[in-house]
Amino acid sequence: MELTDKLEILADAAKYDASCASSGAPKRHSVGKDGFGATTGMGICHSYTPDGRCVSLLKILLTNYCLYDCQYCVNRRTSNVPRARFTVAEVVKLTKDFYLRNYIDGLFLSSGIIQSADYTMEQLVQIARELREVHQFRGYIHLKTIPDADPALIAAAGRYADRLSVNIELPTQDSVQKLAPEKSVHTIKLAMGSIRRKLDEKAEEPKSPRFAPAGQSTQMIVGADASDDQQILKTAETLYGSYKLKRVYYSAFSPIPQSPKSVPLAPPPMMREHRLYQADFLLRSYGFQVDELLPKTGNLALDIDPKLAWALDNREHFPMDLNRAEPHMIARIPGIGLRNAQRIVDLRRLRQVRYADLTRLKCSMKKISPFIITADYFPVNDAGPSEQLRRAMAVPAQQLNLWPELQAA
Structure with missing residues (x-):
């Protein structure tokens, strides 16, 4: 398969991951030095920075082949979609070429699970390592972490990436067991915990090796299960408190052709996703508690913020x-x-x-x-x-x- 054909498939497959926006990357530039790429003090975002500049990331999957059969995922094992896989060298080349053509400011890289969690994570780490150490890339890198991977691999990823993310996807253990039986909320939280410990160690010892200076994030899918907004926000509130996440991202479920009967056949209102982002901002920045915004079980109002x-x-x-x-x-x-x-x-x-x-x-x-x-x-x-x-x-x-x-x- 031609590289451009792979790019078309794997860039499209990555669009369902909302957690690629970021801030907090350290200021780096290549003026007067070997290497290329840059970030600003405010970090890099896939759309607009706080000062209004439009920036972009190369947002791709390493592969959309996957061993897992998560019912809400377009790339699940039983999904009838075109498949492709990049090599490590191809992702490195694309990142370099796109940056030097001024198309991107950084890389957001995720992947389906191939062979094993460790093998997949090794491939992601190798890409980040080559960009940083071989090609001296100073731009932004966000790596999606494979929860079941060896903690040593996750630690290695943090040395090269600006941000790591571990997607919890669904807010309750019951929903995960029903819709993503190969995954475990316990395993996901263990991975989040290992990242938090590394971040805490770095904060206590500033001269220790770099580790994900822009922190960690996660994503929850809205409308794929019966969870209401209170359950979703309660989970987010717990994640912020327990793992010091920078952001929880919310992604409205998007049904695809031949979706399994275990998930809804229609998407939720896009306004629901927007209201969750507004509520999340109130939790993070205004001192609100979930029980204040939703004192009873249920969903946020759609007609008012x-x-x-x-x-x-x-x-x-x-x-x-x-x-x-x-x-x-x-x-x-x-x-x-x-x-x-x-x-x-x-x-x-x-x-x-x-x-x-x-x-x-x-x-x-x-x-x-x-x-x-x-x-x-x-x-x-x-x-x-x-x-x-x-x-x-x-x-x-x-x-x-x-x-x-x-x-x-």
């Missing part, structure tokens, strides 16, 4: 006086993000915050108005009942299954 849903369910906190409220509570007001919350706190050290100040900060005035008090503003009649506010701010029903634009905090 999770922070607004929380505010409508907790009206006793509102309207909130911006000149008196604690900073972490200001950040919980719908329409005010972390940056503007800090700007409001800084401003009120100089003078009282007024309504016009929020306009100048480009806050979402329609969203925040019912929830705030300023020196010159108080919402009339407590802004109306929660159901009325919800109807006024909800996403139109016809848009709920479309990929949404990112909304303001």
Whole structure:
């Protein structure tokens, strides 16, 4: 098979893995040195960096042959899809050629399981080693870790990769046993634990050999099983706390032709994936707990974002006086993000915050108005009942299954 044909198959097969975005890679460049490739201080992302630059990774599988028969996976053993396999030399060549043509900033490499977990992991490590040591590649490398592989191989991967990821895929042991019987949540968590220990050792001994400076991440598939959003977010909350993951990524299940009957025949609304990302951000950055966002079992609302849903369910906190409220509570007001919350706190050290100040900060005035008090503003009649506010701010029903634009905090 021609290299271009392999690339077409294995790049397409990799598109279902959402966990390739990253940040936190160390700053490297090749100015005045042998070697090539670079990263910025903010790391590399497959779409846009925080300063708005569009960057990209070569995102491929080493092979889509696989010994496993995970029911949700397009590359499962029983799937009727075209198969291909790169050699180590071919992946190294593609990475070099694509970078030197200014197509990419780094490499995201995953693989189906071939021969054994150790053999597959050895191939991934060999690619990263050759790029770093033979060709002096200084760009970003993200390696997908094979959970069943020898811990020594995972440790070796961390010496060459900027980020490692171990995909848990499903939030419960029962779902894994049903849909991916060759996998084990216990084994996956052992791999995550070994990576965390290595990261902790590096933090305690900064002069020790490098190890995955951008940390580790994972992915969960949304809608392949009966797990609701509370179960998914509870699992994410546990993973963040126990393994210090940088990110949990959520990927809406995408049925393929001839999907087995054990998985749904229709995908979940794309808005559900988006709401999970919003809720995840509230867990990581705003100090929310899952039980606050979803006090009962069930799914996040699709028509409103999770922070607004929380505010409508907790009206006793509102309207909130911006000149008196604690900073972490200001950040919980719908329409005010972390940056503007800090700007409001800084401003009120100089003078009282007024309504016009929020306009100048480009806050979402329609969203925040019912929830705030300023020196010159108080919402009339407590802004109306929660159901009325919800109807006024909800996403139109016809848009709920479309990929949404990112909304303001």
